[in-house]
Amino acid sequence: MSEPLVSADWLSTALDDPRLCLLDASVELAAPEFDGDYRVESGHAGWLAGHIRGARHADLLVDLAASEATFSFALPDAQRALDALQKLGIKDDSLIVIYDRSDGFWAARLWWMLRSLGIDAAVLDGGLRAWIAAGFSLEAGESPAPRHGTVSTPAKYRKGFWLDRHDVERVVAGEADGTLVCALSAALFDGSAVTRYARRGHIPGSRNLPARSLFDDDGRYRRGAALDEALAGLRQAEPPLLLYCGGGISAAALALALTLAGETRVALYDGSLQEWAAEPSLPLTTGAAPA
Numbered sequence: 001m002s003e004p005l006v007s008a009d010w011l012s013t014a015l016d017d018p019r020l021c022l023l024d025a026s027v028e029l030a031a032p033e034f035d036g037d038y039r040v041e042s043g044h045a046g047w048l049a050g051h052i053r054g055a056r057h058a059d060l061l062v063d064l065a066a067s068e069a070t071f072s073f074a075l076p077d078a079q080r081a082l083d084a085l086q087k088l089g090i091k092d093d094s095l096i097v098i099y100d101r102s103d104g105f106w107a108a109r110l111w112w113m114l115r116s117l118g119i120d121a122a123v124l125d126g127g128l129r130a131w132i133a134a135g136f137s138l139e140a141g142e143s144p145a146p147r148h149g150t151v152s153t154p155a156k157y158r159k160g161f162w163l164d165r166h167d168v169e170r171v172v173a174g175e176a177d178g179t180l181v182c183a184l185s186a187a188l189f190d191g192s193a194v195t196r197y198a199r200r201g202h203i204p205g206s207r208n209l210p211a212r213s214l215f216d217d218d219g220r221y222r223r224g225a226a227l228d229e230a231l232a233g234l235r236q237a238e239p240p241l242l243l244y245c246g247g248g249i250s251a252a253a254l255a256l257a258l259t260l261a262g263e264t265r266v267a268l269y270d271g272s273l274q275e276w277a278a279e280p281s282l283p284l285t286t287g288a289a290p291a
Contacts, residue, residue, distance in 0.1 A: 003122060004111065004121075004122055004123060004256055004259055004260060005122060005123055005124075005125040005221060005256075005260070006097055006122045006123070006124055006125065007124075007125055007130075008124065008125075008126065008130045008131045008133075008134040008136060009134065011052070011097060011124055011131070012134070012136055014095065014097070015052075015053055015054060017095060019093055019094055019095045020054065020094070020095045020097065021056075021088065021089055021090050021091075021094040021095065021096045021097070021146075021149075022052060022054050022055040022056065022097050022098075022099075023055065023056055023057075023058040023088060023096065023097070023098045023099075023107075023110065024043070024047045024051050024052070024055045024056065024057050024058065024098075024099060024100065024101075024128075025043070025058045025060055025098050025099070025100045025106040025107045025109070025110045026043030026046050026047060026057075026100040026101045026102065026106055026128075027040065027041070027042065027043045027060055027061055027073075027100075027106050028040065028041040028042070028043055028045075028046065029041075029196075029247075029249075032194050032195060032196035033194070034194060035194055035195055035196075035197075035199075035200065036195075036196065036197070036198055037194070037196050038196040038197070038274075039196075040061065040072055041061075042059060042061050042062065043057065043059075043100070043101065043106070044057050044059065046101055048140065048141060048142070049140055050138035050139070050140050051128075051138060051139065051140075051143075052099065052128070052131055052136070052138060052139075053137075053138075053139050054143065055099070055143070056088050056089065056143065056146055058084075058088060058098070058110055059084075060073055060106060060109060060110060061073065063084045063087075064076060064081060064084050064085075064110065064113070066080075069271075070275065070278070071247065071271050071272075071274040071275045071278070072247055072274060073109065073247050073248055073249065074270060074271065075113065075157070075162060075270045078117065078155040078156050078157050079155040081113065081117065081155075082117065082151055082153070082155050085114075085119070085149070085151065086148055086149045086150060086151055087146075087148060087149075088146060088149070089146030089147055089148070089149045090119070090149045090151055091149040091150055091151065092150070092151060092152055092153075094149065096114065096119070096120065096121035096122070097121070097122050097123070097124055098110050098111055098121055098122070098123050098124065099123065099124035099127050099128055099131070100127050100128065101127060101128045101129075102127060103126060103127045103129060103215060103219035103220075104123050104124065104125065104126065104127045104219070104221075104253065104256075105211070105249050105250060105252070105253045106249060107123045107124065107127065108123055108249075108252040108253040108255065108256045109248060109249050109252040111123050111252070111256060112161070112252045112255050112256070112268060115161070116157045116158050116161035116162060117153060117156075117157060117158070118153045118154075118158060119151065119153060123256065125220045125221055126218055126219045126220040127219060129218070129219050130218065130219065130220060133218070160240070160267055161267055161268065162267060162268055162269075162270050163242055163267050163268065163269040163270065164269075164270060164271065165269075165271055165275055165276065165279075165282075167242075167269075168180070168203065168242070168244070168269055168276070169282070171205075171242060172203060172204055172205060172283065177238060177239075177240070178238065178239065178240045178241070178242045178267075179207060179234070179237040179238045179239070179240075179241055179242060180203055180205055180206040180207065180242050180244065181206065181207045181208070181209055181234065181237070181241055181242065181243050181244070181251075181254070182202045182203070182206045182207070182208050182209075182244060182245065183209060183210065183211040183243055183244070183245040183250040183251045183253065183254040184202075184208075184210060184211075184245050184246060184250060184273075185210045185212065186208060186210060186288070188200075188246075189201075189202045189206075189208040189210075189288070189289070190202075190286055190287050190288050191286030191287070192286075195246075195273075195277075196246065197246055197273045197274055197277040197278070198277040198278045199277040199284050200284070200286060201277075201284035201285050201286040202273075202284065202285060202286075202289075203244065203273075203276060203283070203284065203285075204283050204284075204285045206244075206289065207233065207234065207237065207289055208288075208289050209230075209231070209233060209234060209254060210250075211245070211250040211251070211253040211254045211257075212250075213230055214227065214230050214231075214253065214254065214257040221256070221257055221260060222257075223260070227257060227260060227261055228261065230257075231257065231258065231261055231263075234258075234263075239265035240265040240266060240267055241258065241263065241265060241266050241267070242267050242268075242269060243255055243266065243267070243268050243269065244268070244269035244272040244273065244276075245272050245273065246272055246273045246274055247272050247273075247274045248268055248269065248270050248271070248272045251268050251269070251272060252268060255268055
């Protein structure tokens, strides 16, 4: 698939295609009631309650994460990721479509992971909300286990897709090029809102482009002139664009939007603020970004 997005109408016509591998990447992340209030659960229960016919639950919290990491959703070893994907039935000729119950944020994270492995996939634009709004039905309960797939792509992440903490430290210190971009809301960026992470604020020198601003009222990605306008503030930024958020989820949605706009000089800080804010020696600042 050449486009990173597919519509609900397109997906409805592809449900019986034997090549289709439909993945529900939903995760439940509760809104924080106080600073440090981090509560996350698998989206499996929601998938059981209702999912698109044939969808398999892709577990970003456990199966597709590094269990030894100190933060959630950590990028797993490439071989572990491929093993989990093959267990979900992914094959070389699969038409992989990913959706979630949150307008596509979690789906974008899995899409970016697959992309970094050299595996083509697409996200259902608008997620499950768009599917239901289009009048299409859901099914509940367990689905038959998929036949184990075989993927011939090497178990290796491509360069330039991911950053770790030390990469970001070098940028903050002026030892590496790039523009840090926080994909969280303005209130989380400037520190005025309650945060689920250890400290409020953003990494020094960051710009702010909330991922939510890239969606229309129906939860679909803006396109054309509307998307260009939303991304205008980053057009003159020094490349590469180094994206982060709280846990690498909203940043992935921003990465997808930038891909839609033709931007290729993009990398994602895997640990994001869940890792950065938890280390007291690493700098955070509050207040709005300079105009």
